[in-house]
Amino acid sequence: MGEERVDAQEVAASLRTSIGLLLRRMRQAPADGDLTLPESAALSRLDRGGPATAAELARQEQISPQSMGATLAGLQERGYIERQPDPTDGRRYVLSVTPAGAEAMHHRRSGRTRLLADALSEHFSPAELVVLRDAAPLLERLAGRV
């Protein structure tokens, strides 16, 4: 791996193919407990980043507030998050993960992410894992630039 001439166009095209495939497979895979892909993304942002408002989460995930609202409504209905009115701003609600939500995330993580992790440890060398680990934050940065 790693000669120096890299064609951005080619990298773009092959990234596009590979992430399309991978995301489709993850969507098809058995769910994490009963969490859909966007639900588990929102939940894990709340878990990692602490309580936040719906608008903040929508900005982080780069989707519309309405879409995030729909996702969050489902999570709240099942008791995985709770809403507290923000005392300093009457328009806002602060969302946080409930114990049941944390349990859904961590204990029942027997679905998609686990599947991915298993495939990674079974079929990839340590050197390849390093490449993927280093690539992940770059992909996230790329998503912010496109």
Added chain:
Amino acid sequence: MGEERVDAQEVAASLRTSIGLLLRRMRQAPADGDLTLPESAALSRLDRGGPATAAELARQEQISPQSMGATLAGLQERGYIERQPDPTDGRRYVLSVTPAGAEAMHHRRSGRTRLLADALSEHFSPAELVVLRDAAPLLERLAGRV
């Protein structure tokens, strides 16, 4: 970059986040000419791999034959691909890219892939491009293993 202890679970979680973000951004981006994401994926497989049947393309893209059929019908309607009955097997049709299809792919590639390529060359170092280039085939392999 690159100490040796890599936690597969952590890599899985961060890949999942980053590819989700990136694919959403690409879907939102202005289209390549007038090609949707699955259309351009199918077209570029036909272009790179030569004529193929619908079932073959569906397997390669890991989607159902019905979904691929819908995508291909749209491409054919606009004259970007053509269908020839397979002389050796009456059930099959062999698909190939027309000149108009090739033009739609290459000349009008001013949309998503171009946007991605521009972001890559403007905001990423050569070393980072190497990481991404090396990661792409690993992601594709991962999609086949999950």
Added chain:
DNA sequence: TATTGTTATACTCTATAACTATA
């Protein structure tokens, strides 16, 4: 029996538009 392709239907995820309430 298995495979190729089609038609019909429905689900998930996301978007935009229009609205209310608060800042």
Added chain:
DNA sequence: TATAGTTATAGAGTATAACAATA
């Protein structure tokens, strides 16, 4: 005016089920 959130509606991209034709 601008922002947070809601409700309603629509579109893209998938899936599954049921079928006809061919192998």
